[in-house]
Every structure is written in C-alpha cells, then in structure tokens.
Amino acid sequence: MNISFCSRYPFTSEAKEFVSSRKGGLSYDEIELAKKRVLSALSDGEIPAINTQYEEVLRQEIFSYAGARVIVACLQSRYLKGRYAVAESKRIGRYLHKEDDVVIAKVAQELGLTVRPGSQNGSYEINFIDYLKAAPKSIDYKLVNKKLSKGMVLLNRNELIRVIEEAARIRIETTLPTDISIVPPELKKAAEELKAQLPKEEAFGGKVLMSEEEYPPCVKDLLRRLRNSENLPHTARWYLAVFLLQSGMKAEDVIALFRTAPDFNEHTTRYQVEYIARKGYRVPSCASVDSYGLCTAACNVKNPLNYGKKRAGEMSG
Amino acid sequence: MGEEVQLPIVGGEESFIRGLFCAYYEKCDAAFLAPPLIEQREFGLGTWNKKIESRHMWFKSPAELKSYLVRNTPFFISYSTAYYEFPDRRPMPKKNWLGADLVFDLDADHLRRECVEHGEHEEEWVCEKCLENVRDETIKLIEEFLMPDFGFSENEILINFSGQRGYHVHIRTSEILGMGSWARREIADYIAGVGLDASSIFPTINGRMTGPTPESQGWYGRIARRFLQLLEAEKLEVIGVEKSLARRFVKNKEKVIEGVKRGNWDTVKMTQQQKGELAKKVIESAGVHVEGFKEAGSEVDAGVTFDISKLIRLPESLHGETGLAARRISGVSELAGFDPLSGAVVFGDKPIRVKCSRVPKFIMKGVEYGPFNSEEVELPEHAAVYLICKRKATLWR
Numbered sequence: 001m002n003i004s005f006c007s008r009y010p011f012t013s014e015a016k017e018f019v020s021s022r023k024g025g026l027s028y029d030e031i032e033l034a035k036k037r038v039l040s041a042l043s044d045g046e047i048p049a050i051n052t053q054y055e056e057v058l059r060q061e062i063f064s065y066a067g068a069r070v071i072v073a074c075l076q077s078r079y080l081k082g083r084y085a086v087a088e089s090k091r092i093g094r095y096l097h098k099e100d101d102v103v104i105a106k107v108a109q110e111l112g113l114t115v116r117p118g119s120q121n122g123s124y125e126i127n128f129i130d131y132l133k134a135a136p137k138s139i140d141y142k143l144v145n146k147k148l149s150k151g152m153v154l155l156n157r158n159e160l161i162r163v164i165e166e167a168a169r170i171r172i173e174t175t176l177p178t179d180i181s182i183v184p185p186e187l188k189k190a191a192e193e194l195k196a197q198l199p200k201e202e203a204f205g206g207k208v209l210m211s212e213e214e215y216p217p218c219v220k221d222l223l224r225r226l227r228n229s230e231n232l233p234h235t236a237r238w239y240l241a242v243f244l245l246q247s248g249m250k251a252e253d254v255i256a257l258f259r260t261a262p263d264f265n266e267h268t269t270r271y272q273v274e275y276i277a278r279k280g281y282r283v284p285s286c287a288s289v290d291s292y293g294l295c296t297a298a299c300n301v302k303n304p305l306n307y308g309k310k311r312a313g314e315m316s317g
Numbered sequence: 318m319g320e321e322v323q324l325p326i327v328g329g330e331e332s333f334i335r336g337l338f339c340a341y342y343e344k345c346d347a348a349f350l351a352p353p354l355i356e357q358r359e360f361g362l363g364t365w366n367k368k369i370e371s372r373h374m375w376f377k378s379p380a381e382l383k384s385y386l387v388r389n390t391p392f393f394i395s396y397s398t399a400y401y402e403f404p405d406r407r408p409m410p411k412k413n414w415l416g417a418d419l420v421f422d423l424d425a426d427h428l429r430r431e432c433v434e435h436g437e438h439e440e441e442w443v444c445e446k447c448l449e450n451v452r453d454e455t456i457k458l459i460e461e462f463l464m465p466d467f468g469f470s471e472n473e474i475l476i477n478f479s480g481q482r483g484y485h486v487h488i489r490t491s492e493i494l495g496m497g498s499w500a501r502r503e504i505a506d507y508i509a510g511v512g513l514d515a516s517s518i519f520p521t522i523n524g525r526m527t528g529p530t531p532e533s534q535g536w537y538g539r540i541a542r543r544f545l546q547l548l549e550a551e552k553l554e555v556i557g558v559e560k561s562l563a564r565r566f567v568k569n570k571e572k573v574i575e576g577v578k579r580g581n582w583d584t585v586k587m588t589q590q591q592k593g594e595l596a597k598k599v600i601e602s603a604g605v606h607v608e609g610f611k612e613a614g615s616e617v618d619a620g621v622t623f624d625i626s627k628l629i630r631l632p633e634s635l636h637g638e639t640g641l642a643a644r645r646i647s648g649v650s651e652l653a654g655f656d657p658l659s660g661a662v663v664f665g666d667k668p669i670r671v672k673c674s675r676v677p678k679f680i681m682k683g684v685e686y687g688p689f690n691s692e693e694v695e696l697p698e699h700a701a702v703y704l705i706c707k708r709k710a711t712l713w714r
Contacts, residue, residue: 154534
C-alpha cells in the first residue's frame with residue numbers, strides 16, 4: 001500500500017481498498033476537511049495540492065476525498081457535480097506533471113487507458129479507441145490532427161496528461177454515489193451546512209438581454225447545454241462567444257452566461273471573452289461549425305448570423 | 318402462333334421479379350443470409366415502391382428470417398448495424414442499445430462523377446466508371462486508412478457490395494462495439510479529412526512553406542505522399558491546382574520532389590493564396606468520401622451525424638432496384654478485380670422479352686447490351702431483371 005500514491009490519486013482501486021479497509025465512519029476532522037475540499041472545488045474551481053509526505057496528512061487527504069464525493073452527491077445538482085469533477089481532475093493533472101512514466105501509465109491504466117512509451121523520447125502511444133473515450137473536444141485533440149499509426153495515437157507528455165485528466169473527470173463525475181438514502185447523517189448534515197455557504201445556483205446564471213428567437217438552432221442548443229451545466233468543449237465555447245459578441249451582446253453579459261459552466265473561472269473567462277472581443281473574430285461559416293460537430297439542424301444558410309435575417313425575411317415576406 | 322403477338326403485361330413486373338427473388342431466397346442457406354447475432358438486430362423491409370417500408374422487425378433465428386423472405390419476399394432487406402436487447406420495441410430508446418458495428422458506406426453518388434457531368438448518362442444510371450471509382454475509393458479506405466492508421470487487420474474488415482452502386486465495410490471487433498456516436502464521427506472525420514488543421518500541417522505557410530515529408534505519420538505523411546503521387550503522374554490539375562502552377566511544378570519536378578522529401582514545400586514560386594489553395598486541394602483529394610461527407614474540410618452535409626441506429630443492406634440479399642445481390646467480398650484482392658455486373662449477378666440466362674425505354678450501353682457478365690431506345694428486345698434473364706428493376710424496361714410477351 002502506497003499511501004502517498006493513494007492520496008494523490010484517491011479514485012484508484014488501491015485508494016478505495018485503503019478506505020474500505022478501515023472500520024467505522026469518518027472522524028469530525030475528516031468531515032471538516034471533506035467540506036473544505038468541496039467548498040474550494042465549487043467556489044474557486046480548484047483543490048489545493050498538498051506537499052508533504054507526513055503519513056497522517058496523506059491519510060486525511062484520502063478520507064477527505066471519500067467524504068467529499070458523498071457530500072457532493074448530497075447536493076443533488078448536476079452543475080455542482082460537474083464543477084467538482086473538473087476541480088478534482090485538475091488537481092490530478094497537477095500531480096501527474098511531476099510523475100515519472102511508470103506512475104503515469106499506472107494512473108492511465110486505472111482509468112481504462114492503455115499507454116505505452118512511443119519511439120521518440122517523451123512521446124507516448126495510446127490505442128485510438130481508448131483515446132476517443134477521453135480526448136478533449138477541441139480542434140487540437142481532434143483525431144484527424146493527431147499522428148495515428150497502426151491503431152496508436154502519438155501524444156506528447158502534456159497531451160497525454162490532459163487526456164488522463166479528462167478520463168479522470170469522466171470517471172469521478174459518473175461514479176459519484178447515486179443512492180443518498182444510505183448516507184450517514186453526519187455527512188448529510190455536512191452537505192446541508194455547505195449548501196448554506198454556497199452562492200445560490202441562480203446567481204451563476206446570466207441574463208440574456210436580447211431576443212433569443214433570432215439565434216440559429218446550433219447557438220440555442222449550446223445555450224441550453226451551457227445552462228444545464230454541461231462541460232462544453234473549447235471550440236463550442238469559442239464559437240458561442242464569437243457569435244454572441246458579433247450579434248451585439250456586451251462582453252460583460254457573455255461572461256455572465258458562462259457562469260453556469262462547471263469549470264467557470266471568472267478570471268479566465270473574462271480574459272478569453274475580452275480577447276475575442278478585441279480580436280473581432282468573425283462568426284465561422286456553417287460548414288466550419290459543422291466540422292466542429294456543433295451543427296444541429298439544416299437551416300439552409302451559409303453563415304449562422306444569417307439565420308435571424310432569413311427568418312425575419314420569411315416572416316415579413 | 319402467339320409468337321408474333323406482343324402485348325405489354327401491365328403491372329406484371331412486380332410479381333415477375335418477386336417470383337425470381339423468392340426462388341433465390343429459397344435456394345440460399347439460412348445461415349448464409351443471417352448476420353451474426355441476428356436475435357439482437359432490428360430489420361427493415363422495403364416494397365417495390367419504397368426502400369424502407371417497415372422497420373422494427375425482429376427475427377429470432379436464421380431460419381425465421383429465411384422463411385419470412387421466402388413467404389413474403391420483400392424487395393429490400395436491411396438490418397441494424399446496432400445490437401439491441403429488444404430489437405422490435407419502439408421508440409428507439411426502448412430497444413436498449415447494446416453496441417454497434419463500425420460501418421462505412423461508400424456510394425458512387427458521393428463521389429464526383431465526370432460521366433454524369435459530361436452528360437454520358439443520367440444521375441440514376443450507374444456505369445462501369447462509376448462502379449470502378451467507388452471500388453477504388455473503398456480500396457483506398459481499407460489500404461490507406463483502416464489498415465495502416467487504425468491498425469485493423471484484413472480479416473477484421475468485412476466488405477460487401479451494396480447491391481446497387483457502392484460498397485459497405487463492416488468492422489465487428491469487440492473493442493469498437495461500444496463506441497458512441499461522437500467517437501464514430503471522429504473516425505469518419507479522420508477518414509474524410511474533416512477538421513484538419515492546415516496550419517499545423519503547414520506551420521509556416523505564411524513564410525517559407527515547410528510541411529510534412531512522405532515518412533511523417535498519420536495525415537501528415539499522407540498529404541506529402543498524395544502530392545508526390547500526383548506530381549509524378551503529372552495530374553496536379555485533376556485535383557484543381559491551377560494549370561500554370563501545375564506546369565511549373567512539373568517543370569521543376571526533380572527539385573520539388575527532393576524538397577518535399579526534406580519537408581521543404583517552397584521550391585517553386587507561389588503566391589500566398591496559391592500556397593493556401595495547394596494545401597487545401599491536396600488535403601481534399603487525399604481523404605475518402607464516406608456517406609455524409611461531400612468534401613474534406615468544407616461542404617459537410619448538414620445535419621448528418623454518425624448514426625448508431627442505422628439500417629444497412631443485408632449482405633447477400635437482393636436489391637430491388639437492380640436485382641443484384643449484396644455480395645460479400647473476401648478481401649481487398651477480390652475487391653480489386655470485382656465487377657458487380659458479373660460478380661453480383663444471381664439470375665440465369667433464360668431469354669426474356671422486354672420493352673426498353675432509353676438505356677445507355679451496359680456490360681453484364683462480359684456481354685455488351687444496348688444502347689436501346691424505346692425498343693423491344695430479348696435479353697437473358699439477369700439483364701432483363703436489371704433493366705426492369707431499374708424501371709428501364711417492362712415485360713413483353
């Protein structure tokens with residue numbers, strides 16, 4: 001049993017074994033740590049990494065994860081679950097950057113990804129089927145832009161860690177407890193206390209100032225998904241921001257809309273939205289939107305911005 | 318005596334063809350017709366006038382399928398590439414999806430057809446050139462993508478003729494069955510070259526144009542190899558490279574080839590725009606045109622996503638618009654020499670009198686027929702069936 005490994009990667013079978021080997025529930029301190037873990041994940045979008053080898057602290061880390069999962073499940077919000085999983089996966093990513101290849105491969109294996117060293121130094125190979133299970137949904141990670149040979153996708157170290165991070169996010173989010181009726185009362189109480197400390201969920205939602213009627217189906221779909229706190233891929237966010245800015249929405253309101261994203265970070269979003277506004281990116285053509293996998297309907301326009309115009313024309317004509 | 322009197326048999330075609338189809342299914346072994354795990358597949362059937370008339374059908378065993386085909390003889394039979402717990406339940410979510418084969422649908426219709434553009438025949442007609450093009454495209458899919466890049470072995474790749482003007486490629490290895498729609502779309506995008514980031518392939522297109530070498534992996538090397546292949550064959554203008562630029566490349570062939578082998582794509586003079594165009598054209602021509610994608614990098618069919626509840630022609634069943642069988646093909650070497658108008662013919666040579674409308678020249682089992690223009694002719698059964706199914710002929714007796 002490697003306590004240090006388990007504390008860094010508490011979702012692994014080794015860590016789970018460690019947790020279940022102890023009799024009795026969580027201590028008061030452990031529950032407090034679990035609450036703190038959830039709170040930082042949900043409010044800051046980050047869970048601080050610890051830098052100690054002191055066993056007692058490592059042990060507490062593992063139990064705080066076990067408690068945090070249950071507390072998040074008790075919050076019964078898809079948005080908060082998603083945001084929590086993003087923060088946990090980012091924490092894992094930060095640790096992975098410091099690991100050697102053996103540990104990286106072991107963590108990947110735990111998540112169902114078989115990784116082997118590539119022919120060049122610092123390169124890795126992963127089966128394309130595994131890759132597609134956890135590839136981030138952005139142009140850089142699109143299979144067509146990756147080197148693929150004999151069924152293996154070639155990745156560099158940073159790319160591999162990003163893929164493992166995404167696999168961890170999916171694993172953590174989809175394996176949160178679902179039956180909260182069996183949750184011990186002290187954890188339920190912790191969840192109630194935490195709820196009081198969190199900003200009201202409605203406060204995360206932005207206000208759409210202009211009529212959504214004129215938005216094309218692809219944009220409406222993205223807004224709907226965003227409001228459902230789905231973790232939208234980078235390209236989708238970029239497209240949405242460009243479209244909204246070009247259709248006249250103020251940067252401030254665009255930023256507000258992204259508050260429902262599970263990994264919302266005001267600083268990053270502001271930087272990106274303002275950057276897009278400054279650059280004055282033009283709305284991509286429908287063909288490009290489709291190639292990003294975002295097209296949802298055959299509206300018969302060449303550019304998404306023309307959708308509203310066409311509809312207006314049809315209505316008046 | 319009656320030999321001289323020729324009368325049109327109105328509406329007789331449907332029952333004539335059905336009789337022949339029925340006899341074919343009667344002779345087929347049930348196991349030969351059934352797809353693997355038949356009890357988990359949904360079936361769709363078509364009538365003389367409609368390719369898919371009913372869906373959500375379920376056959377528990379090969380024998381049950383065969384008896385249905387013999388008893389009811391539909392003109393089209395398709396089955397789900399997906400496996401379901403309850404194939405006959407509806408709506409779709411009640412079927413409980415268990416997984417799906419990975420299937421590629423290549424159709425002559427998805428490719429550029431010069432014969433149609435040049436008015437050699439109408440769009441619905443399929444000539445040898447159409448069939449050869451889609452066959453070559455299928456070989457390209459297998460030899461340049463599925464085997465080298467995706468690492469599938471030849472015995473994992475199952476090929477069959479579609480029964481009309483294309484080919485289907487099925488992969489059923491256990492690892493791919495659970496893949497979701499998004500992952501399948503990524504594979505299709507890869508094969509068609511959709512979403513390729515040209516700026517990472519030609520990173521310095523704005524200055525001295527550097528790019529991939531023939532040895533580069535994945536799409537990178539494919540683009541270099543495709544370019545060199547076209548250059549060696551002096552066919553760059555075929556893919557839409559400006560004539561004057563194509564000539565310049567050919568004139569400096571040696572130098573250009575040497576350059577690309579080292580990743581230097583800037584050996585002849587090109588404007589910024591020409592560099593961009595060249596990159597785009599080579600990328601487009603190196604992809605495979607699978608169903609749903611018209612052109613790499615652009616013009617993607619709107620609204621088409623990778624359908625994981627698709628119905629596809631049942632191999633070895635007959636196609637109601639041709640009378641040809643959706644023949645299984647053992648591998649690339651058989652495919653390379655496969656001519657559907659011989660290899661997928663199942664009917665015999667008994668003479669049948671038909672009245673043809675306008676029919677271009679065609680070759681079946683090595684024999685040339687036509688062109689016909691509103692005339693009565695006697696054709697061997699297989700050729701008569703072909704024209705009747707294509708609604709190009711009616712029975713005359």
